[in-house]
Amino acid sequence: MAAMLIEIKSRMLLPPRKTEDGREPEDPRAELVRRLLEYEQIKLAAARLDALPVIGRDFLRAQVTVEQTLEPRLPEVHVDDLRAAWVDILQRARLNQHHRITREQISVRETMSQVLRRLQGRRFVEFHELFDPGRGPAVMVVTFVALLELSRERLLEVTQAEAFAPIYVRLAYTPS
Numbered sequence: 001m002a003a004m005l006i007e008i009k010s011r012m013l014l015p016p017r018k019t020e021d022g023r024e025p026e027d028p029r030a031e032l033v034r035r036l037l038e039y040e041q042i043k044l045a046a047a048r049l050d051a052l053p054v055i056g057r058d059f060l061r062a063q064v065t066v067e068q069t070l071e072p073r074l075p076e077v078h079v080d081d082l083r084a085a086w087v088d089i090l091q092r093a094r095l096n097q098h099h100r101i102t103r104e105q106i107s108v109r110e111t112m113s114q115v116l117r118r119l120q121g122r123r124f125v126e127f128h129e130l131f132d133p134g135r136g137p138a139v140m141v142v143t144f145v146a147l148l149e150l151s152r153e154r155l156l157e158v159t160q161a162e163a164f165a166p167i168y169v170r171l172a173y174t175p176s
Helices: 002-013 028-051 079-095 108-119 137-152
Strands: 156-160 167-171
Touching: 002 028, 108 137, 108 167, 137 156
Parallel strands: none
Antiparallel strands: 156 167
16 A cells, blocks of 8 residues: 555646656545455445454354154143042132022912811821922921911811820811
8 A cells, every 4th residue: 555655646746747658647645545445345245244243243043943744742630630620610600600599479378278288188188298209398387387377276286195206286176
């Protein structure tokens, strides 16, 4: 570079020479300017390349492997886990059950007359025969209250021969 600058300086100091075709010789500084412009372009390109992200310096490469199978993999479920899940579902279902209460018109007076009709013409009836479990607990309760009411009014006699013996019910009066 120093040699080139000395050559340019010496040409500048010498009087210009005419070339064979009569043109003026080229300015010796032009070559230097051309080289400096090329150098500036390369320097800018290097700066742009340096600004680009570099693997290992600015970021790391991630590697991901995706296993693709034709059959979907299902989780393994043990029988004990299924049983525990089923029990849990049943317990939650019991918590959500609704109890429906319906009003059934059952009259104690009407049941009292039904009991009296069943006892007519019979000497006695065992206590459990007066109840019909198929009609539900409400009817059984009303029947029991009707029997208590008939005994209180002294229309029925409830007897038992000894402890743990069968209980018998009979009419307290004899129809005329």
